[in-house]
Amino acid sequence: METPFVRSIPVDRSRPYARRVHAVSLIGPATCAAGLIWAILQPHRLTLLHPRGQGLWWLLFEPPLLVVIVGVLFATLVARPLISDLEAGGATTR
């Protein structure tokens, strides 16, 4: 029976990439969550909840919704392709 000694622990090179992937994937949802929390705290700023008698501009510009929209756009248009690039980079390093 032979028991080999391991003298150096192999470094998990994917770990920094994994942390970055997690960080990038969290930014969009965190932004959406911030918008939703704002909407819950100040529902009067969402004119969609009480649209009767509101002008066009008040229906178009709803700050908590704008934050959610930015979060969604960022998550789908920027974060998703960036994560796939990061994972491809991590795979080539491994």
Added chain:
Amino acid sequence: MQPHAEMVHWAFAAGILFVGLCLLCEAIVGTRVWRMRAWRAYLWPSVAFGLGLLLWPVMAFFTNSSIHMYAHGSWAEVLMLAGGAELGLVRGRLTSPLWRLTWPLAFLVSGTAFLVHEQNPWFFARSAFLHHLLGWTFIGMALVTLALAWRPSSLVLRSGFALIVVTASVMLFCDRDVAPVFGHLSPLAGVEHR
């Protein structure tokens, strides 16, 4: 038919928030990964340039005094200059790193314009408070971007800058035409409309 000034501020806040998130992402993943796709390299400089371009109609239609017009006009100019310089650097048409000094210039001019064109004290109304706060924040951002021009790869400076940009967008989202700040609203400011 025109939207209220506060709505224009919210729209710009959304654009600035998007730029801030992109900057934060670039700081996290590094410039090499960020520029793996060509369109991404141009993304936030283009949005910054576009925001500068959109400030011109704001200057033309939403300013009610000369000093407001000069302030908005100077923001439009410096934002277009800094965004355009960044686009030139990304494209490779501009090579000197000194072009990055357009950002501290932009923030210094913007901060000074904020502070100069707000003639009311901090607690006059919410918009006055935010003008003072944004003015000093922008001057702080000028210092951070100046440091970034010397140490462009510093993770702390880059993420700090991105977070300050996000904070500036939050300040713009807080803006209202006539609203109290911490319970203070001068009777001279007018009636709170909503």
